[in-house]
Amino acid sequence: MPFFFRLLALFAALTVLNGCNQPDAPPLDQQLYVWQRQWTPAHEAALRDSRADFSTLRVLALQAFPQDGWRRARIDPLLLRHDGRPLIAVIRLDGQLKTLDQDEVITQIQQVLGDWQTQGLTLAGVEIDHDAGNARLPAYRTFLTQLRSVLPATLPLSITALPAWLDSPELPGLLATVDSSVLQVHAVSDPRLGLFDPDQAKQWAKAWSRITTKPFYLALPAYGVALLPETGGAPVVESEVSIERAGKRRELLADPQQLSTLGSELRQHPPAHLAGLIWFRLPLAGDRRAWSLTTLGAVARGDALRSHPSLQLSEQNGLYDIAVTNQGNLDSAWPERLTLAVQGCDGADALAGYALQQSPDLLTFTRLRDGRMPAGGQRAIGWARCTHIDQGGSNVHP
Template structure:
């Protein structure tokens, strides 16, 4: 009997963990036909929807949103209600906010959980912990989740905070510095590994499906971020940051192969729609989630523009979005050139070369003009580009 128990225990320890599940944030305030289509078209790959239902703004106002319940019900996927508290809101009335949240939950009897999204400064973790300690019993049997920042990992108050909710979602995408980009898989892997040491509850990892245009002050500090809406100051020095689908998919595979204890799934920020010009296409996101990312080499075309000049066109023939190439060397025979739409001419090159400055990603099956050139007769007009894109 003892031997049989030992064998059973060893067998259980050797089991392959369940596949990572995939949730998606629905962060849109307005429910448009495009959003309804995205929900309907994605229900087969999503475990839960995490739907923004309310927000405590920086000025203390409490805004409520009206998700389309009929669309959510038709998707037959569980719904987690997300309440965002602006991280710049230094103080709020805990009792009042707790009452508002519980009233919202009462109107969603089928809710699968409540998530609090509060990107507070690390110094406020004790106050946040006290708030969650009071909120948890007020929710009754409704599970509580929170989002968490990697900057909290060094705090001695993190373990106590994470002991309260039933699960947490650690965000590993952020705008840090011009050189750091939007998503760095090596840094993210360290964050996830260290975060796992601080929680004994299930947790998920939030990954990006979007890009941002970011402006910086002269000293390198962050000025503004344009992700969901225009926010940049006129004349500001800006750059395009992009979470490459290839890079993010590689990170998901990395997590699945070397999974920290407690990691159960991915939460995607945010569900793409055709109106969301800074997010991946819906098809690209689905390809990443299902691990079937279609790729084809980018094509460079020279199209006669008259008067001896040619338009320089970049084509993405694949059915998935891709980041813009860092450098585009024009064919031998081109003598003069310049870039447009995020590209500029590199100095001191043997043949004209366009380099990405603020180049936008290329959606699937699109062709975009990135410059012009003057080339000698007989110059190749189509080239296959090699090498990885900007991530």
């Protein structure tokens, strides 16, 4: 074989081998928003248990409202110092603010950053969260330019960004003023249509990657909201804080399976400049409208998701407490029905959320309303006083 053809054959063989030995896609950086205005003792466990899976904390620091003015989040600096992860302070400027008083806003930001530093917190960056309309992007760029000039040169500045800005010719200039951006791809349109559309999120991410030349992140949902009855206009949205209002609530929850699939696709085929994912928000124990931290961590790692509801009985002197546990890593709905094979029952009842039907050898608990059971959690269903309950002959129907 002539030398030239031998060289071609060798090159082809090396190409095939290299293709077969391509390394796995690098893991995307995983970060967390800590978005509670009032910190509680539950933050300690949540921060501790999230440390292994999430590299950086983006913590709500300060908010400006159209009517109520400035509100600081009441953080626990001792917990943040002990946590030790990179810390980014998030400044929320409500999109309904008529204008941004640049001097006032910058003064407020400098004060809160100075107070955090006095409390022993070392900042890895500042993020401005402002849902400006496209017509106001030139003024927003002017504000960011001024803010950048007064912040330490070594302190990175980022912004939360909206997909609607993709239609604006001002976007490249706006992105040039900051070090990175966080594209919010959840709850960006009519909430009645859902919190999240993975196909739309991928399209936005690809479009964003073609415009920005700097690192960007995707802000993804790990929470739910309730839509309250409309009285005209946009629906009222209830999230972390309950709203005193009558009427049936329609619950919306981001689907962990959808987000897990999206994460896998982004790891395998990341858009240019995509630096990582930021999850909204750090869940606390008892947070009824957020994924459990177990589920959030599993999604972030790309683990296979499954829920595993099972019957849990505890007995003392013939009195059985009846509960269901979720031994999987995926939050699940309350079981639709439980059937228990029993003998010699002289009393039984269901707890709130379930109804009981009783026959001599069978107890049937039927769900009356929807509810969620976190991964690793437990839900009490009822009680029974019986001579025997056959756990092997009992069933949980998801």
